[in-house]
Amino acid sequence: MxxxxxxxxxxxxxxxxxxxxxxxxxxxxxxxxxxxxxxPSGRRQDVLHPSEMVKTDWCHLAAWHRLRLQVEPAEKRRTTFTRENIFEEGHHTHSKWQRWLTDMGRLAGDWHCLSCNKVFWDDQTPACCPYCSASRRCIEYAEVPLNADPLRIGGKADGYSSVDTALIEIKTLGLGSLRFERPEFLERYVVDTDHGRVPDMTRLWRDFRRPLPTAVRQVQLYMYLANHFEELPAEKTIFFYDFKPTQETKCFTVTYDEAFSEPLIEAAASIVDCLQTDTPPFCNHNGRSGCPSCLEFKEDDR
Incomplete structure (x- = not known):
């Protein structure tokens, strides 16, 4: 060979x-x-993704480059086996909760027929495909599209409950997430043991009482898109959190407040204006000098 x-x-x-x-x-x-x-992941490069927009390091100039070129910089495409394993576990967690909600008939959203390849909306679990009459077993859940075409924003929520007029978000919580977003919270529960300094998982999970900040900003933007662009009433978002170390679960509710998203909507409108005039915006983090995100595009051009 x-x-x-x-x-x-x-x-x-x-x-x-x-x-x-x-x-x-x-x-x-x-x-x-x-x-x-x-x-190629199939992830759209011609839209602004809410998951990126809500990050504190979101760069308007980098977003302009990506929309204009419709490519990701090489650095964003680098990965590791551990990272891919984390993503895969997240997919399994999503599927689990969505399957339970589907079985209950409490999941609304897009559904994909594997028989005729059509996608259709239904407020509850469909009994069959409305296009080809394929049975329920041929239909898979395709989540909730949330798009603002004039602003080039496109994303998907994990679910929607018509009964609760609520979006649904499914999250896993691990030590890596806490180290990145709430290191001060994690440090509070680190204790000295014979095996070194380790977190007290029981106390940590007991005191975890609200979704992580990025997740809150993301669902606020999702609800803005749902209410203003999708004619989908979303009064709140219901979070289901799985704690990786113990497989315990908590539920949180975040009420809609559109003031959270207004600065992001204004930024998206400004980026679209710059695209239409083919004029790059300034980097919103470091002006003309640029930040690591927008400088990645310059490195790819070398």
């Missing part, structure tokens, strides 16, 4: 480390996952 040639590029170090695994099957699985992750 001819030896495989691995070319340089994003993820090469991770890929080569997988090849050195003591167990060949484990190494092959890691390489398979990294190969798959290197393929």
């Amino acid at each position: 001819a030896s495989r040639v691995v070319k340089g590029g994003p993820g090469l170090t991770e890929y080569l480390n997988a090849a050195k695994s003591a167990e060949p099957l484990f190494g092959d699985i890691q390489k398979h996952v990294l190969d798959r992750a290197a393929q």
